[in-house]
Amino acid sequence: MSKTMTQATTQATSMTRARPWVWLERALWLAWIPLVLYVVFFAPIPDIHDGMHPLRHSSTLVQCH
Amino acid sequence: MMRWLRGMAPLALAGLIIVGALMFVRWFNAYEAPGDHWAPAAPVAHELARFSTDMGTPGDYRVQIEKLRSKFPLLFVEYQPPGPVLDAIVHSDDGIVRLDEQFADEGDYRISVQHVIHPGHREDIDFTVQTPLSKYFVDVALFALLLGGGYLSGRRLRALSMAAVALLLGGIACAPAAWAHGGHGQPVEALSAEDGELAIHWASGHAPRGPANRAPMDWRLKVLTHGHRVERAAYALDFVHLETGLPVLHLEGVTVNGEIPLHYSPPDGTDYQLFVRLIANGREHHLALEGAAEAIRPTPARQWASFLVLMTPALIGMAWGWKRGSAA
Numbered sequence: 001m002s003k004t005m006t007q008a009t010t011q012a013t014s015m016t017r018a019r020p021w022v023w024l025e026r027a028l029w030l031a032w033i034p035l036v037l038y039v040v041f042f043a044p045i046p047d048i049h050d051g052m053h054p055l056r057h058s059s060t061l062v063q064c065h
Numbered sequence: 066m067m068r069w070l071r072g073m074a075p076l077a078l079a080g081l082i083i084v085g086a087l088m089f090v091r092w093f094n095a096y097e098a099p100g101d102h103w104a105p106a107a108p109v110a111h112e113l114a115r116f117s118t119d120m121g122t123p124g125d126y127r128v129q130i131e132k133l134r135s136k137f138p139l140l141f142v143e144y145q146p147p148g149p150v151l152d153a154i155v156h157s158d159d160g161i162v163r164l165d166e167q168f169a170d171e172g173d174y175r176i177s178v179q180h181v182i183h184p185g186h187r188e189d190i191d192f193t194v195q196t197p198l199s200k201y202f203v204d205v206a207l208f209a210l211l212l213g214g215g216y217l218s219g220r221r222l223r224a225l226s227m228a229a230v231a232l233l234l235g236g237i238a239c240a241p242a243a244w245a246h247g248g249h250g251q252p253v254e255a256l257s258a259e260d261g262e263l264a265i266h267w268a269s270g271h272a273p274r275g276p277a278n279r280a281p282m283d284w285r286l287k288v289l290t291h292g293h294r295v296e297r298a299a300y301a302l303d304f305v306h307l308e309t310g311l312p313v314l315h316l317e318g319v320t321v322n323g324e325i326p327l328h329y330s331p332p333d334g335t336d337y338q339l340f341v342r343l344i345a346n347g348r349e350h351h352l353a354l355e356g357a358a359e360a361i362r363p364t365p366a367r368q369w370a371s372f373l374v375l376m377t378p379a380l381i382g383m384a385w386g387w388k389r390g391s392a393a
Contacts (some may be wrong), residue, residue, distance in 0.1 A: 005356070023224060029221045033214050033379045034372075058203045060171075060196060061372045062079055063142040065334055065360035 088297065094193060102176075107195045110171050111332070112285070117163045118178055118188060121168040125181040125319065126155050126162045133191070134173040139370060140204075141196065144361070145169040145278040145330065152281060152328040154181065165315040169278050169332035181321075208378045215382020216389075223387045260350040264289045265341060267354065268324050277334035277358035284339060284356065286325040289338045290346070294323020298345040304329065307336040307355070334360025 039045075040052055041062050056064040102107025108114030120126060130151040135143040145168075155162050155178075162178050171194045180186035188341040238256045267273065268285035275282045284304075288295040296318050304314035313332055318325065332339055336357045363371075 001140075025223060025226050029218045029225070033211065033218065034215075037211075037372060039374050042372065049333045050081065055203075058200055059207060060141045061207070061374055062142070062206055063363035063367050065362055 068188070085302075089117075089348075098190075098226050102190050103192055103298065104220070107193045108166075108170050108194050109197050111197060113165050113167045113315075115163070115165050116176065117161055117321050118190065119161050120157065120178060120180070120186065120188065121160050121185070122180070123158050123160050125321065126157060127179045127181055128153050128155050128162065128164060128316075129177045130166065130178075131175050131177070132172055133175055136171040136196070139374065141171055142363075142371070143170065143172075144171075149281050149328075150174070150330045151314070152326075153316055154318050154321055155316050160302070163317070165312065167332055169330075170194070171196045198241045207375065211378040212376060212382040212385075215379035215380075215384075216386035218379075219383035219386025220385070220389060221386075243296055255354060258352045258354050258390050261348070262290050262353050263343060263345055263350045263352065263355060265325075265343075267356075272354075273356040273358075275358065276361050277331050277360050279330060281328040281330045282356075284327040286327070286339065286341065286345050286354065287291040287323055288320050288325065288343065288345070289323070295320055295343075295345050296323055301324060301339050302327070303340040305338040305340055306329065306331075306333060307338055308333075313337075324337075327393045331358050334358050346383060 026039070039048060041056060053064065056062045092277050095105065095107050096109055097105055100117050102116055102224060104115045113292075127147065128151065131149050131251060132145055132147045135141070135145075141157055150168075151166065153164075155164055157163075168174070172193065173193055175191050177187065177189045179188075255262050256272065265286045265288055268287040269283050273282045288298055288300075292323075300318050301317045302325060303312040305311065306313050314329060325341065336355060338353050338355045340353045341351070363374065
């Protein structure tokens with residue numbers, strides 16, 4: 001039992017230490033899909049926009065031009 | 066009794082799949098098989114479809130195409146809003162009126178064929194333009210990818226014991242701005258083209274201008290020889306999409322008051338060439354003029370709608386992954 005306690009304490013300590021990283025990871029897991037969608041379909045970056053031209057035209061969901 | 070019902074389940078399943086397969090084949094065939102007036106029976110968007118109707122008597126026929134309804138616009142982007150698409154005159158020597166046309170997008174349309182001299186001699190034909198199968202495929206693939214991505218995120222977030230709900234996320238992608246394609250919509254200089262003693266000019270005096278997929282643009286041409294209009298010259302017109310080199314409209318007619326009448330909303334915002342083969346004075350002439358239609362840009366509302374539709378499977382996946390719990 002004490003072994004489990006120690007493990008838990010160690011884990012909690014490392015969690016506290018790594019807090020900014022934990023939050024960053026959470027934020028990234030939340031944001032990566034909307035970010036990818038934005039960059040691929042909506043971002044006004046000419047190279048990406050022109051590169052993704054056929055993809056927009058081959059879906060019924062996103063308007064091109 | 067229940068047991069007997071459960072025992073029959075495989076048979077019911079087999080029957081369902083057989084009926085489903087038959088219905089799928091029927092639906093699939095609609096993309097290929099010719100109908101009474103169009104080939105294929107329901108034209109496919111972005112592909113050239115051929116039209117014919119037997120009007121009985123030779124002569125000049127006014128042909129108008131109008132879009133009546135768009136297919137569910139949230140899921141099927143509406144490039145062409147309901148309204149007129151084409152207004153032209155087709156000449157028929159055998160009583161059959163023909164033309165080829167490519168449609169910008171799916172929906173319900175009506176084509177009207179009307180004798181120029183006897184307006185009562187008229188036919189209205191309603192038809193549906195279908196979505197290309199490849200588009201359904203891409204949509205389903207996108208949906209599956211986003212569902213999978215959302216699932217992965219949901220599981221990882223649960224593993225990180227995240228308290229917030231992912232639904233807030235829609236706001237992250239701030240106001241998406243549209244970007245126009247470069248090089249399109251430039252004014253085209255040439256106002257006329259010549260072949261021997263025959264010349265064509267834009268009848269309006271300037272190159273056509275305006276947005277694609279909106280009110281039909283004025284593409285009328287006047288046909289001149291030594292400054293005089295050429296009456297009743299037989300022509301074949303190809304409306305060529307210059308990026309692909311393929312026609313999006315083909316029709317045949319006879320000049321009316323020395324003009325080739327054509328009001329048309331082309332299916333794409335880009336450069337076009339009107340390629341005309343004309344027979345006058347016993348000789349065939351080849352003439353071409355270029356014009357451009359401006360690409361229409363998506364509105365912020367349209368982009369938000371698309372974004373939210375795409376986020377839906379991702380959020381469902383996230384909730385699912387969250388519920389399934391941590392992989393760790």
